[in-house]
Amino acid sequence: MEIERSWLQELSQILRADQLLTGAAARRGYDCDAYTVDRFPPVAVALPESTAEVAELVRWCNVRKVPFTARGAGTGLSGGSLPALGGLVISTKKLTKILEIDLPNRQMLAQTGIANKKLSDAVKAAGLHFAPDPSSQTVATLGGNIAENAGGPHTLKYGVTSSHVVAITMVAPEGDVVELGSRVPGGPGLDLAGLVIGSEGTLGIATEAWVTLTPLPNHVITALVAFGTVRAATESVAEIIASGTIPAALEIMDRGILGALKAAFGLEYPAGTEALLLVECDADSADIVNAEMATVDAICRAQNCLNLETAEDEAARQKLWTARKKGVGAMGRLAPSIVTHDGVIPRSKLPEMLDTVYEVASRHQIGVANIFHAGDGNLHPCFYFDDRDPDQVRRVVEAGEEIMRRCIELGGSITGEHGIGVEKLDLMGLMFSPADLEFQAQAKRIFNDGALCNPCKVLPNQKSCVEHKSRWRGVAW
Amino acid sequence: MTLIHSIEDLQTLVKEKPLVRHMSPHRFRNSPLPPAVELDLRPCRGIIEVHPSDQVVVVRAGMGIRDLQTELAAHGQGLPWIAAPGEDPNLDLVTAIGLNLPHLGMATHASWREWVLGLTVIQPSGELVHCGSRAVKNVAGYDVQRLLVGARGTLGIIAEVILRTCPLKALPSVDSPSAMEIDFIQRCLPTDFVALVESLGDSVAYADEAASVVYGVGKPAVSGSGWSLFAGSYAISDPVQAKYWQRAKAEFDPSGKLNPGEVQL
Numbered sequence: 001m002e003i004e005r006s007w008l009q010e011l012s013q014i015l016r017a018d019q020l021l022t023g024a025a026a027r028r029g030y031d032c033d034a035y036t037v038d039r040f041p042p043v044a045v046a047l048p049e050s051t052a053e054v055a056e057l058v059r060w061c062n063v064r065k066v067p068f069t070a071r072g073a074g075t076g077l078s079g080g081s082l083p084a085l086g087g088l089v090i091s092t093k094k095l096t097k098i099l100e101i102d103l104p105n106r107q108m109l110a111q112t113g114i115a116n117k118k119l120s121d122a123v124k125a126a127g128l129h130f131a132p133d134p135s136s137q138t139v140a141t142l143g144g145n146i147a148e149n150a151g152g153p154h155t156l157k158y159g160v161t162s163s164h165v166v167a168i169t170m171v172a173p174e175g176d177v178v179e180l181g182s183r184v185p186g187g188p189g190l191d192l193a194g195l196v197i198g199s200e201g202t203l204g205i206a207t208e209a210w211v212t213l214t215p216l217p218n219h220v221i222t223a224l225v226a227f228g229t230v231r232a233a234t235e236s237v238a239e240i241i242a243s244g245t246i247p248a249a250l251e252i253m254d255r256g257i258l259g260a261l262k263a264a265f266g267l268e269y270p271a272g273t274e275a276l277l278l279v280e281c282d283a284d285s286a287d288i289v290n291a292e293m294a295t296v297d298a299i300c301r302a303q304n305c306l307n308l309e310t311a312e313d314e315a316a317r318q319k320l321w322t323a324r325k326k327g328v329g330a331m332g333r334l335a336p337s338i339v340t341h342d343g344v345i346p347r348s349k350l351p352e353m354l355d356t357v358y359e360v361a362s363r364h365q366i367g368v369a370n371i372f373h374a375g376d377g378n379l380h381p382c383f384y385f386d387d388r389d390p391d392q393v394r395r396v397v398e399a400g401e402e403i404m405r406r407c408i409e410l411g412g413s414i415t416g417e418h419g420i421g422v423e424k425l426d427l428m429g430l431m432f433s434p435a436d437l438e439f440q441a442q443a444k445r446i447f448n449d450g451a452l453c454n455p456c457k458v459l460p461n462q463k464s465c466v467e468h469k470s471r472w473r474g475v476a477w
Numbered sequence: 478m479t480l481i482h483s484i485e486d487l488q489t490l491v492k493e494k495p496l497v498r499h500m501s502p503h504r505f506r507n508s509p510l511p512p513a514v515e516l517d518l519r520p521c522r523g524i525i526e527v528h529p530s531d532q533v534v535v536v537r538a539g540m541g542i543r544d545l546q547t548e549l550a551a552h553g554q555g556l557p558w559i560a561a562p563g564e565d566p567n568l569d570l571v572t573a574i575g576l577n578l579p580h581l582g583m584a585t586h587a588s589w590r591e592w593v594l595g596l597t598v599i600q601p602s603g604e605l606v607h608c609g610s611r612a613v614k615n616v617a618g619y620d621v622q623r624l625l626v627g628a629r630g631t632l633g634i635i636a637e638v639i640l641r642t643c644p645l646k647a648l649p650s651v652d653s654p655s656a657m658e659i660d661f662i663q664r665c666l667p668t669d670f671v672a673l674v675e676s677l678g679d680s681v682a683y684a685d686e687a688a689s690v691v692y693g694v695g696k697p698a699v700s701g702s703g704w705s706l707f708a709g710s711y712a713i714s715d716p717v718q719a720k721y722w723q724r725a726k727a728e729f730d731p732s733g734k735l736n737p738g739e740v741q742l
Contacts, residue, residue: 104667105668149616159587159591162623163591180717182703182704183702183703184666184689184704186579186590186688187703187704187706188505188577189577189627189713189718189722190718190722190725191577191624192717192718194623195619195620195624198616198620199620238530242529242530244644244645244646246644246647344614346531346612373614376614377612411611412610412611412615413610413612413614413615413617415615415616415617416612416615417614417616420617420618428617428618431617432607432617432618433606433607435604436606436607436608437618439621440618440619442729443619443621443624445724446721446724447721
């Protein structure tokens with residue numbers, strides 16, 4: 001749908017011409033995020049530069065009854081920034097300023113369009129960083145991290161975004177600007193910021209946030225361990241955690257990933273390697289790190305690892321991280337499309353769950369590779385396929401749902417860090433009863449009692465979304 | 478005081494009675510409170526499931542924290558809770574979580590909002606609902622559990638809690654101070670801490686410098702940053718909190734059945 005002329009005129013009162021994209025290319029470019037199975041184009045994309053402009057846009061949307069969807073870098077993996085009913089995409093692309101750095105209190109105030117890594121870069125010299133580190137951190141924005149409650153490899157020890165964002169300036173769905181949370185956390189009262197973090201942009205548009213900064217550890221040792229079976233790797237993870245050691249990261253990559261890494265970057269691992277386990281231990285004292293690594297070493301050797309390589313200096317450690325960091329990108333070599341799932345299970349169930357993943361993929365005749373946050377029990381089975389073939393898409397969707405069902409049966413969750421978006425709407429009913437979902441809907445209505453602010457996300461069966469849904473899927477093909 | 482022995486009892490009573498109150502007596506609760514049927518959840522206690530290798534426990538919310546710690550210790554686990562000065566070490570979970578009570582391990586191990594992974598909640602209709610999950614990492618749906626921590630039991634009655642636990646060797650190493658009476662807890666930004674302690678003078682009973690928290694007698698200081706919790710009254714002055722608490726109440730408990738008077742909006 002082309003934007004109406006009268007709307008353009010009204011929006012030009014709020015934004016300069018270069019802050020509003022209405023062409024076909026823009027509408028196509030903003031019709032999905034990194035979850036590409038479902039798409040729908042917005043009528044326009046707005047690029048506000050301040051909280052006030054965001055508020056004016058949201059108020060305009062309320063007057064004209066135009067749905068609106070916030071968008072950061074578009075790296076979301078569940079369709080959180082898909083403009084499901086069209087309308088306006090409100091991009092935070094131009095909200096990239098750091099507004100205040102308070103080193104003594106280890107906090108920083110930034111606009112939410114800033115890339116995650118830029119927060120850390122700004123305070124690296126002071127020995128601090130912003131701890132959530134999603135794999136997309138060079139581009140993924142703070143606002144997107146807040147919306148999705150983003151995690152990353154180091155959340156095992158340091159926690160997810162909700163542990164590191166203390167206060168939020170948000171444009172509420174009717175256009176009010178509200179300050180949520182407090183720079184001094186832990187206080188009495190309702191944790192409104194806590195409800196907003198992870199709400200996938202459905203409770204408003206966060207425009208600024210105070211984040212906490214975490215000291216960089218003085219001593220870090222990274223180990224890359226090769227195993228002859230995936231089970232030996234997953235059992236090592238369970239034993240490491242059971243020993244009372246909490247490494248900073250515990251990541252597994254299976255043979256599918258290693259094959260892609262070899263094809264893409266020529267990376268080689270010991271013969272017979274079926275899984276790589278990356279372990280990182282950090283602390284302020286070398287003694288603690290060495291003791292933790294000794295525990296890891298003993299457990300992995302008892303599990304008959306094929307090879308265990310450790311590194312302490314930055315360059316050598318980064319080399320060991322290559323497989324983890326480039327793994328998903330390397331999968332581009334395997335097939336035109338990848339769907340990355342995000343199930344969580346109690347980590348003691350990892351060995352059993354991995355067996356299920358391989359069995360399901362094989363039965364549906366889909367390629368699967370696994371690269372995941374083993375310490376958190378957060379799986380990322382990546383199905384690789386060709387999204388131009390509707391039959392392959394169908395099998396990928398079915399296999400994904402089967403895996404999610406098993407995660408729930410094992411006491412886990414259908415998403416650990418990617419969110420529900422539109423991708424997992426139909427699975428919410430597997431994890432929650434109708435009464436549980438209504439309980440969540442009550443929480444949503446505290447902020448969003450309408451149908452304009454990022455509609456059709458998180459909760460299934462929303463008004464005017466069900467009939468619209470068939471238009472998302474395959475619309476671009 | 479009606480003793481509650483099971484969740485079914487709780488559901489029935491909540492459904493029947495027009496006004497119910499359900500937390501234990503505590504100095505940081507509001508007072509005076511209007512009449513309501515008093516429910517004592519403390520008999521509804523005990524661990525339902527414990528998973529040491531997953532660092533998760535599922536427990537009935539009437540359970541005392543000290544009793545929970547004793548049982549968890551047998552599994553090599555614990556809650557990183559160190560009772561604050563003046564706190565009953567065996568305070569029940571439903572009250573501690575409802576008030577989001579501070580403790581002495583906060584500087585290194587955060588608090589209830591980070592530990593509560595999921596809840597079973599009784600709504601004013603008596604209906605039982607769940608939120609969150611047993612997974613330590615979970616972003617499925619809205620984090621209603623975060624909203625209920627600190628909601629003073631005004632939005633739902635917490636009947637069961639899924640808590641993240643911690644290996645014994647990773648618990649905070651802070652000694653509980655000897656018993657003392659305190660009237661307020663005040664927290665500020667680290668850079669304001671020295672000034673806060675100085676302005677409070679003799680009112681400071683215990684200073685937790687690592688967390689920038691003061692436990693004191695008398696009245697809290699007027700401080701440039703942070704929050705305070707004080708005995709005998711709980712009123713909301715922040716207009717954003719007031720507005721959204723009212724909206725939350727209208728959604729979760731429109732008839733005002735749960736913990737009437739606990740929050741002055």
